[in-house]
Amino acid sequence: MKTRTEFLRELEDIFGSRLLVEDIPKSYWSDETKIEAPPSAVVRPKDASEVEELVKLAVEFQVPVVARGSGTGLSGGAVPVPGCVVVDFTAMNRVLEVRPEDHQVLVEPGVIYDELNAQLAEHGLFLPPNPASGDQCTIGGMVAENASGPRSYKYGPTRDWVIGLEVITPALGRIWVGSRTRKHVSTYGLTSLFVGSEGTLGLFTKVLFKLAPAPPARLGVILPFSDIRDAGRAVYALFKAGLDISALELVDRLTMEAVNKFYKVGFPEEDAVVMLEVECWSKDEDRRFSEMELKLAELEATISALGISCGEPSVFFNADEMWSKRALAAEALEKVHGCMLMGDVIVPPSRLPELVERIRDLAERYGLSIAIFGHAGDGHLHPTILVAKEDLFRPDVREAEREIVKLAVQLGGALSGEHGIGMTRIGLLELEVSQQVVRLCQELKAVLDPYGIMNPGKKVPIKGARPTP
């Protein structure tokens, strides 16, 4: 039987000073859930070969492995499990190959999303799913969570843009799945299987994306509503009208008050706003102006036809200015009490107005402050229960969290649209996913990770273990 000391000695042979065992900084103990657990060791690989060697050793010594990007995850995916090695991917941050001729880019997992898009802009291209954490989060974390953002309304989540992956798995070592082609049916949809796997099937060491042409301009519009229920109806009306909108969000009063209080960005003092983005494709500036006018008129006509009262819209000729306010939502809400319980539910778009209405009712019934914001055009919301840290596990708070998930499922929806299951939602899985499908996921995991060492206990319940809420 080999010992931990031998394991660490072998790790040191591979990683040298890039292995941490003593005084591991607290930043490695958690992610944005703030759940803390100490890792046994941290390694910072510089290339795929080192990751390959690490996984071989982890198999030999039966040591759990937890991948980590920037630790901005909101479901505990990067939180250490007992006795694990945390693999910090931030040093593997090279953009390996930009291929404008095929609208593709090959990157290492530690590249930061916004930094990649800044490079791609030089080629008139962009990677669309734009999480609000884009200035911090890594590509590996985005792929592992199947992250999305406002622009996923038009362009879909990360999964729709990954066409190839290099993955290192305990069972098969280093494999490549997917293809450089625009279509590919030579295998099962393996790339898709790995996207959203939350570090439980293997470690990504290269990601191949397809890219979209970037529009010459993006217009931002904020529509204020004195009643959030009207805002919910407006979102669905805009969806149904089939207008060429690239992002469609809803933000409520509690969220705007928090953002205004801590960042003073001047969100309107209304019950809710709908924030949307319209792309303008004309290359000529004069024509682009006419295009903008036309698109604004279409929006106005759609809202007027609803017969609900909407305040004076604010128009931003550079949509990024508007999104910088929206991106502050989660951070600002957390500052209200130093803590929060953020949901991630999603329903079919036609049920969004009802979801909004019933969350408001539920907040009243439980006497809780529940902020609502999210990628509403997709039917997606982050109902966020605002509580002090010591009240996080209060029975009524946990019951309200479950009720929100049950409500989404009842409306034909799901418990997570983008933040993943991780460790915080595993106890809620049974509200949506059947036992057979859970077993199927366990069997699939066992094919790639027969020793159960990849981020165990996250995403899929460990076989035979009862998930704890």
Ligand SMILES: Cc1cc2nc3c(=O)[nH]c(=O)nc-3n(C[C@H](O)[C@H](O)[C@H](O)COP(=O)(O)OP(=O)(O)OC[C@H]3O[C@@H](n4cnc5c(N)ncnc54)[C@H](O)[C@@H]3O)c2cc1C
């Ligand atoms: C302020 C704020 C706003 C946010 N907004 C959004 C949003 O709009 N949309 C959205 O989808 N999310 C959002 N998030 C959540 C989070 O930013 C995303 O899930 C992001 O993709 C996580 O990236 P990361 O690099 O921080 O990953 P981490 O948190 O470090 O890890 C996340 C998961 O990825 C796994 N992982 C990391 N790297 C690899 C790898 N190389 N191979 C295999 N697995 C790996 C980890 O094990 C873990 O399970 C937000 C978070 C914050 C704090």
